Amino acid sequence: MTQRPDDTNPMDPFGMMKGMRDGNMEAWSKMMQQFVNTEAYSQASGAMLDAYLTTSAPFRKLLEQTMTQVLTQFNMPMRSDITTLAERLTNIEMRLDDVDAQLTTISRASSKSQAATSPAPAPQASAKVADVQPTAEAKAMDPVVDTVSETGNTAPPTNKASTSHRSSKTKEK
Amino acid sequence: MATQQLPTSATDLPTTLKQIEEHMRTLQRVTQTRYPVGQTPKEVIWTLNKAKLYHYIPVVPAEQRHRIPLLLVFATMNKPTILDLRPGNSFVEYIVKQGYDVYLLDWGAPGPEDKNISFDDYSMEYLPRAIRKLKAVSGEDEFTILGWCLGALISTLYAALRPDDGLKNLILLTAPLDFSDKQAGGFIRWTNDQNFNAEKIVAAYGNMPGNLIDYGAKALKPVENYIGTYLNLWDNINNPKVVESWHAMNTWVSDLIDMTGASYQQLITQFYRENRLMNGTLMIRGEHVDLGHVRANLLNMIALADHITPVCQSENAMPHFGSLDKQLIKVPGGHIGMMAGSGAQKRTWPQIEGWLGPRSN
Numbered sequence: 221m222t223q224r225p226d227d228t229n230p231m232d233p234f235g236m237m238k239g240m241r242d243g244n245m246e247a248w249s250k251m252m253q254q255f256v257n258t259e260a261y262s263q264a265s266g267a268m269l270d271a272y273l274t275t276s277a278p279f280r281k282l283l284e285q286t287m288t289q290v291l292t293q294f295n296m297p298m299r300s301d302i303t304t305l306a307e308r309l310t311n312i313e314m315r316l317d318d319v320d321a322q323l324t325t326i327s328r329a330s331s332k333s334q335a336a337t338s339p340a341p342a343p344q345a346s347a348k349v350a351d352v353q354p355t356a357e358a359k360a361m362d363p364v365v366d367t368v369s370e371t372g373n374t375a376p377p378t379n380k381a382s383t384s385h386r387s388s389k390t391k392e393k
Numbered sequence: 394m395a396t397q398q399l400p401t402s403a404t405d406l407p408t409t410l411k412q413i414e415e416h417m418r419t420l421q422r423v424t425q426t427r428y429p430v431g432q433t434p435k436e437v438i439w440t441l442n443k444a445k446l447y448h449y450i451p452v453v454p455a456e457q458r459h460r461i462p463l464l465l466v467f468a469t470m471n472k473p474t475i476l477d478l479r480p481g482n483s484f485v486e487y488i489v490k491q492g493y494d495v496y497l498l499d500w501g502a503p504g505p506e507d508k509n510i511s512f513d514d515y516s517m518e519y520l521p522r523a524i525r526k527l528k529a530v531s532g533e534d535e536f537t538i539l540g541w542c543l544g545a546l547i548s549t550l551y552a553a554l555r556p557d558d559g560l561k562n563l564i565l566l567t568a569p570l571d572f573s574d575k576q577a578g579g580f581i582r583w584t585n586d587q588n589f590n591a592e593k594i595v596a597a598y599g600n601m602p603g604n605l606i607d608y609g610a611k612a613l614k615p616v617e618n619y620i621g622t623y624l625n626l627w628d629n630i631n632n633p634k635v636v637e638s639w640h641a642m643n644t645w646v647s648d649l650i651d652m653t654g655a656s657y658q659q660l661i662t663q664f665y666r667e668n669r670l671m672n673g674t675l676m677i678r679g680e681h682v683d684l685g686h687v688r689a690n691l692l693n694m695i696a697l698a699d700h701i702t703p704v705c706q707s708e709n710a711m712p713h714f715g716s717l718d719k720q721l722i723k724v725p726g727g728h729i730g731m732m733a734g735s736g737a738q739k740r741t742w743p744q745i746e747g748w749l750g751p752r753s754n
Contacts, residue, residue: 256612
């Protein structure tokens with residue numbers, strides 16, 4: 221049996237419903253957007269939230285007190301104990317992060333001074349080192365640099381070399 | 394179209410029922426399972442508390458890459474996977490292919506222990522540390538930040554407070570900065586109502602619950618968000634591309650995270666109500682925030698149909714920036730659609746790349 225188009229098929233209630241839906245949806249959406257942007261809606265939603273928070277506050281307090289007593293009785297840590305521990309851990313993490321950054325700086329400075337005091341390598345090798353030497357981190361991050369640096373380079377990695385390498389890049393799109 | 398035809402003969406009935414069953418199965422799959430968002434290859438190079446800094450594995454040879462690395466900073470109350478939604482529709486994938494060294498700062502999901510983290514901490518503790526690591530790994534002293542939504546606000550605070558830290562380019566997407574117009578959009582109306590008490594919410598929950606934030610965002614366009622989106626899926630349920638796209642977006646939308654109590658309270662009080670950033674009275678870690686101190690090249694992108702950050706909240710802030718090189722671009726689309734919608738790869742992404750390319754070498 222040949223099917224007629226959706227909008228004219230009396231046997232297709234879904235198609236008819238869709239037509240009606242599409243016709244009304246935009247107007248409905250606009251109306252709702254205007255409604256939620258009114259002062260009345262702001263006041264009503266604010267008041268409802270406030271009422272909920274006010275009425276539930278005593279129950280929350282009671283629950284908290286009960287939990288505190290129960291956990292104390294069972295010699296178990298409370299939420300505040302865990303929170304304090306977590307905050308202390310974050311502080312330790314920050315200190316470790318600072319130590320890590322300082323170590324990186326020291327290691328780079330030391331590599332630079334080492335490179336400055338070491339005898340100059342043969343001209344061919346020197347060019348190779350300056351061109352392709354990445355930092356240890358860059359090596360870890362960058363498979364392309366890593367492949368290039370595996371060409372027999374034995375000098376300690378320096379950040380300067382890495383920077384000059386990256387600076388010499390040209391954009392080709 | 395998934396519109397069901399009533400069977401016009403007895404022989405059509407089994408086919409129609411089978412089709413309906415198949416559609417219901419698809420519907421169940423996309424609404425109840427997670428799409429594998431964030432598939433672009435990356436590795437974690439730094440962590441602090443819940444925050445992580447990712448580095449995306451470059452796909453362009455080193456000598457063809459842009460010199461200046463790009464750091465992506467998304468909002469604190471949603472997952473940053475929206476920047477890497479699905480293969481073929483991922484800003485991260487696109488920008489990595491354009492030859493950028495891309496990093497992404499994921500703030501993570503805060504727990505009760507993080508309720509005291511404020512914008513002061515995000516902009517002056519977490520972000521600078523992540524940048525320090527980025528510099529160490531990339532070997533570059535200069536960098537670009539692309540901040541989106543509250544990520545743009547945090548990036549702006551950082552840019553104003555640390556103008557000498559190497560920030561060369563600042564890209565802001567839908568940045569909520571100027572709250573002087575108290576009638577501009579639902580959020581500002583609701584939060585300025587005397588009955589709305591952010592302190593009370595934070596006192597009750599510690600952090601601002603993700604589902605409350607989600608409700609607020611969806612209530613701005615209730616018909617589209619609660620009905621229209623499902624109707625759109627049903628209409629296109631025979632189209633695998635649309636279904637996949639819907640599945641990915643639904644996964645991101647449903648991935649709710651809380652917002653830390655202190656930052657939420659600060660956002661409502663100091664930004665939405667008192668507009669301190671524009672009034673010049675905002676203090677972060679005891680330092681006065683002056684947008685005139687921002688020196689980085691600035692690209693401010695605004696979505697014309699943004700109902701979360703109305704156009705004026707970004708546009709009006711432009712004259713306050715001290716940057717000599719600054720540009721404002723308005724693109725079609727909504728708050729999320731401008732970067733993750735079907736038209737983003739034709740409209741928004743090329744504009745970002747076109748602006749950033751010449752400034753990244």
